[in-house]
Structure formats: C-alpha cells, structure tokens
Amino acid sequence: MGVLLVLWGQRLRRDRWQLVSWVAAIGMFALFAAAAVTQTYGSAAARTEILQVAIATPAILMLRGLPRGAEQGAFTFFLIYAFLALLAGLMSTFLAVRHTRADEETGGAELVAATPAGRLLPNIATLLHGAAANILVALAVFAGFTAQGLDPQGSLTAGAATGAVGLAFLGVGLLVAQFMGTSRGANGVSAALVVLAYLLRGIGDATGTPGADGTTMTEGPASWFSPIGWGQQTYAYSGNRAWPLLLPLALAVVCLTSAWFILQKRDTGASVWGARPGRPAARPGLRSPVALALRLQSGSIIGWALSGLALGLLAGSLGKAVAALDTPGTGITAVMRAMLQAQGVSLTQLMVSVIFSMAGVLAAACALQAVIRLRQEEAAGTAELLLAAPVGRVRWLAGYLLLGAAAVVLVVGLTGLGAWVTLTGSGDSMPADALWETALAQLPAALIYLAVPALVFVLWPAATIAASWALLALGVMLGIFGGMLGLDQNLRNLSPFTHTPVPQGDATDWSGAWWMLAVAAVVAALSVAVMRRREVGSA
Structure with a gap:
C-alpha cells in the first residue's frame, strides 16, 4: 500500500498544474453556462422559443444536446453537458496515455518496474489518479451549477454524468495504450474516439423524435452507441435517472479488465500493434x-x-x-x-x-x-x-x-x-x-x-x-x-x-x-x- 501511495503521489505532483487547469476550466464553464442561462434566458417563454428553434434545426442539436424541457436546469444541461463531457473525456484519455504508453516510450516505466512496484502497481496508481480526477470534475460541475441556484439533485446528477463519462474514457485510454506503440498514436486514437462519441451523440440527438409539447425530444438510436449519449440519458433536472450511469461504468470496467489482461501478457515497451520496421536508409x-x-x-x-x-x-x-x-x-x-x-x-x-x-x-x-x-x-x-x-x-x-x-x-x-x-x-x-x-x-x-x-x-x-x-x-x-x-x-x-x-x-x-x-x-x-x-x- 505504501508503494502504491508513493506512485499516486508522484502522479499528483507531475500533473498538479494540468489537473488543476482541467478541473477549474470544466467547473468554470459549468458556472458560466448556468449564469448565462439566468441572465439571457431568464423567462420560461424565452427558453421555450429557443428549444423550439433547436428542435426544428438539426445543427443546433448536433452542437448542443437533447432538449428535455424549458425548466432552467434542464435547459442548462441541454446547452452545455455534451461539451463538458467532451472535455472530461479528453482529459481522461490524455492522463491515461501520459502515465502508461508515454512512460514506456521514454523508458521510465522500465525503471519503475525494476523497483518493488513491479509492472502492475503503476497502472493501479494511474487508475486511482484518473478516478480521483474525474471525481473532482464531477464535484466541480456540481459546484458550478449549484452556485447559480440550480436544483442540487439535478446538479449532482449532471456532475455524476460528466464524471462517469470521464471514467469510461479513462478505461478507453488505458486500453488504447496497450495497442499503440507510441504515445502520439495512443493520444490520437483515444482523442478520435472521444470526438466520435460526441458526433454519435449529436447524430442521435438530431435524428430523435420531438415531443408533443415542442420542448422535449426522444433520442435517436445513434446516441446509445456513445458514452456521452449515455450520460445524457440521466435527464438531469428533468428525470434525474441514475441507471444510465451504469453503462459508462460498465465500459470502464470492460476496458480496464482487457487492458490488465494484455499488460500481463506483453513485454514492457511492446504493444499489440507493433511498429513496422523502418527503411535501412531515409528516402531522398x-x-x-x-x-x-x-x-x-x-x-x-x-x-x-x-x-x-x-x-x-x-x-x-x-x-x-x-x-x-x-x-x-x-x-x-x-x-x-x-x-x-x-x-x-x-x-x-x-x-x-x-x-x-x-x-x-x-x-x-x-x-x-x-x-x-x-x-x-x-x-x-x-x-x-x-x-x-x-x-x-x-x-x-x-x-x-x-x-x-x-x-x-x-x-x-x-x-x-x-x-x-x-x-x-x-x-x-x-x-x-x-x-x-x-x-x-x-x-x-x-x-x-x-x-x-x-x-x-x-x-x-x-x-x-x-x-x-x-x-x-x-x-x-x-x-x-x-x-x-x-x-x-x-x-x-x-x-x-x-x-x-x-x-x-x-x-x-x-x-x-x-x-x-x-x-x-x-x-x-x-x-x-x-x-x-x-x-x-x-x-
């Protein structure tokens, strides 16, 4: 346990500025969004009109989210949740690759593996580090929304949805790091998967079915292929459903289990997809x-x-x-x-x-x-x-x-x-x-x-x-x-x-x-x- 805490402390020290920047940016973005809704769309009539425009315009749904009513909290969640989840996903994948594939690429992982920490404890420390980062993100979103007077239960649901998506992509990043031979490749593939999840969520929202009241929609099938879409299914402020959070958590568990299995089978510095041998001499x-x-x-x-x-x-x-x-x-x-x-x-x-x-x-x-x-x-x-x-x-x-x-x-x-x-x-x-x-x-x-x-x-x-x-x-x-x-x-x-x-x-x-x-x-x-x-x- 002492070795694990030392490794975790090393990660906290190494990421202190990056982690503070990510969490603060996500929390402030939630705070600004909630404040803007209060100032700009203070009346239910104004929010209703915007939602009717959004439902009639697929591009807005692609960029924003799934309308679930004109109540102030639900409207805020519609405007900003997808972007918060996108940021949490990118933060988590970059963190996962930085402390796994990047360390193997520079030789640091091999040095740590020669100590009593072995090969597995550093990855457990990375998992704890990423989980703590996403808990902080969830709390930052909760604090940002509640500071503007939004319903605490809905704010807690919104924060949990953002953090759960981050955990899902933490697992994705750890798994991708086992396949790619370079940190650059692992970061590229992981980020592409986060953006793909955002786009799938957007396609599902844009192709959903409008409700009879003109301010709500039911998601299209594409949303169910996206971790960001899963977090959106919590219907924060309008339904506060907890069960959709099981989906991103299940994805995280599957990815972590797969990454753990691969890690035990491969050599340090190796990858599932090995690099192609280079040319003996450079091209002209x-x-x-x-x-x-x-x-x-x-x-x-x-x-x-x-x-x-x-x-x-x-x-x-x-x-x-x-x-x-x-x-x-x-x-x-x-x-x-x-x-x-x-x-x-x-x-x-x-x-x-x-x-x-x-x-x-x-x-x-x-x-x-x-x-x-x-x-x-x-x-x-x-x-x-x-x-x-x-x-x-x-x-x-x-x-x-x-x-x-x-x-x-x-x-x-x-x-x-x-x-x-x-x-x-x-x-x-x-x-x-x-x-x-x-x-x-x-x-x-x-x-x-x-x-x-x-x-x-x-x-x-x-x-x-x-x-x-x-x-x-x-x-x-x-x-x-x-x-x-x-x-x-x-x-x-x-x-x-x-x-x-x-x-x-x-x-x-x-x-x-x-x-x-x-x-x-x-x-x-x-x-x-x-x-x-x-x-x-x-x-």
Whole structure:
C-alpha cells in the first residue's frame, strides 16, 4: 500500500498544474453556462422559443444536446453537458496515455518496474489518479451549477454524468495504450474516439423524435452507441435517472479488465500493434527539415484534414435542411438571427458560418500541434541531434511554421470542398463565392494559434503544451460559445474567433481578419527573431 501511495503521489505532483487547469476550466464553464442561462434566458417563454428553434434545426442539436424541457436546469444541461463531457473525456484519455504508453516510450516505466512496484502497481496508481480526477470534475460541475441556484439533485446528477463519462474514457485510454506503440498514436486514437462519441451523440440527438409539447425530444438510436449519449440519458433536472450511469461504468470496467489482461501478457515497451520496421536508409525526400517535420506529423495532419472534410459535408447537408426554415414571417427565422448575431444574409449561410467556425477550431488545433511537436522534439533530445547537422535554429522553427500554415489551409480548404460538393449542387442553397469566402474567413484566427504558441515555445519552452491548449480552450469558450452563454462582449473580444468575419456580400467587414493576419505575421516574425538567441535543450 505504501508503494502504491508513493506512485499516486508522484502522479499528483507531475500533473498538479494540468489537473488543476482541467478541473477549474470544466467547473468554470459549468458556472458560466448556468449564469448565462439566468441572465439571457431568464423567462420560461424565452427558453421555450429557443428549444423550439433547436428542435426544428438539426445543427443546433448536433452542437448542443437533447432538449428535455424549458425548466432552467434542464435547459442548462441541454446547452452545455455534451461539451463538458467532451472535455472530461479528453482529459481522461490524455492522463491515461501520459502515465502508461508515454512512460514506456521514454523508458521510465522500465525503471519503475525494476523497483518493488513491479509492472502492475503503476497502472493501479494511474487508475486511482484518473478516478480521483474525474471525481473532482464531477464535484466541480456540481459546484458550478449549484452556485447559480440550480436544483442540487439535478446538479449532482449532471456532475455524476460528466464524471462517469470521464471514467469510461479513462478505461478507453488505458486500453488504447496497450495497442499503440507510441504515445502520439495512443493520444490520437483515444482523442478520435472521444470526438466520435460526441458526433454519435449529436447524430442521435438530431435524428430523435420531438415531443408533443415542442420542448422535449426522444433520442435517436445513434446516441446509445456513445458514452456521452449515455450520460445524457440521466435527464438531469428533468428525470434525474441514475441507471444510465451504469453503462459508462460498465465500459470502464470492460476496458480496464482487457487492458490488465494484455499488460500481463506483453513485454514492457511492446504493444499489440507493433511498429513496422523502418527503411535501412531515409528516402531522398527527407533531406530537409520541412520534409522531416511533414513525415513526423503527416498522420495528425491527415486526421485533422479528414475531420474538416467531414465537417464540410455535414455543413452542406444541414444547410439544405435549414434552407426550408428561412421563410419570411416565421418566429424561427427571427430567433435564429438573434442567436447568431447577424443580419442581411440567408439563414442557410448563417448556419454554414456557425459550422465553419468549428472548422476554424480544427485548423487552429492542427496548427498548434505543429508547435507542440517542436517542443516534443526538443524535450526528447532529438532536436539537438538534428541541429548538429547543417540546420540552423531559425530554419528549424521556420520550417515548422511553414508546415503549420500549410496544414491550416488544407483543413479549411477541405472543409470548404465538402460543403461545396453537398450544398451548391442544389443551385439555390448558397452561392459558391459566399461559401468559399466563409471558409477563407476561418484562416486568420487559426493562424493566430500557430504564431502565439510559437512565441511561447521560444520564450517559455516548458509551458508550450499546456499554454497552447489552454489558449485554444479559452478562445473556443469565449468566441464560439460566448454568445450562447451571454458573456460580456468585451470579454468575448479577447478570442480571435469573435473577430472572424461573417460574409455578407459587399457589406462584409474584413477588418478583423486583416488585423488578425497582421498580428499573426508580427508574432511569428518575432518568434523567429528571438529563436536566434535561444538555447535548444531538453530542459
């Protein structure tokens, strides 16, 4: 028991800042959401009108949740639960991989296994660590909701649903770590499974059956294939059902049992899916730093690009459905324009702009991963080996920045292509030039998330990974969800996504885009200039 507590303490110390950041962010997001509902949708009539719009608009259900009534607590759960569960799932998978596959990859697991801890106790410590993290998340959600006066029982159910989803993905992350040979691959697969669960939940919500009162829906079949959908079945505040929580807990047990069985059978450092043997000599195309960076990041870039393509196809498909709602004199059209804060363009174009903003987030995530890869190469010591060749520090950094910018263009371009294929074919849904302008408008904000993390990498290398993801999460919360949460406009203006233009023909204001491009160029140039004087090492 003493050894187990020592291992757990080591994990707590190692993750102290990451864990505090995750739990605080999730709790504050719950608090802000509950406060915004009180301030922005204080009357039952306003909440009822929004729910009627949501039920009539599949895209809103995809991004939000399953309507279960206009009561304040149920409405808050509808708005924010799916995103809270998504964050809990990502936190849990990253935690699981960090203390299993990543430790094996660096050799730390083998050193620990040589002590009285053996091979199994470290994994038990990781399990306890992840379980404690998700209990804290559940308590943070409970505290955030109850602080705004929501029903304690419903808040407890909402917190338990979020924590249970996190536990399910903790098990998923531990199991995936047994299959993948690298932490990068394990993180990629685990995160993809979390996003898939979010999408399946969204598809189930969008294809559900509306209730007779116009404010409730019954989920579609796809929701039952998603742990996030299982947590949603608790009907927090409107039903407070406990039995759906058994499903994510059962998934966690199955994954943990499977991971335990595999761990006992394999060697330390090995994996179920072994890495393919490499070539005896590098290809001629790997003779430049940019080519090497592309080789190292090609898998993740392809993944983000395909996600953008899928999002574009979704935008086009939903845009056609939304076009049927864009008729004069309907309350739905008026409410949708108020929600999206734009006038003078079709409801279809507004909806496409909202979905394309998510493509901007994907492109930003792809961009900052290029910078994160820089830090990972430096921390692992491989950067020093590369820079021992005729490759300067500035050329090394500039190559990654160039690759990150190209990846941003690729993600946004494929998103536009997917929407163009599905939307403009009907001839009257949305002009092609407006569609491509909407896609182009996402580039400046995404490039900000390439330049700013690069400057962080140059000035404070150890903070690169945590600061990059924290900045993106803050930008999404303020810029993408800030309007729905009713946050102050001055606060929302801190996010680059707030300044992304919504194309409105000749009336489009592109000033925000030009300013963001200028800021990105200046910050990127500054990072390259400062890189000339920075030492490169593993510290």
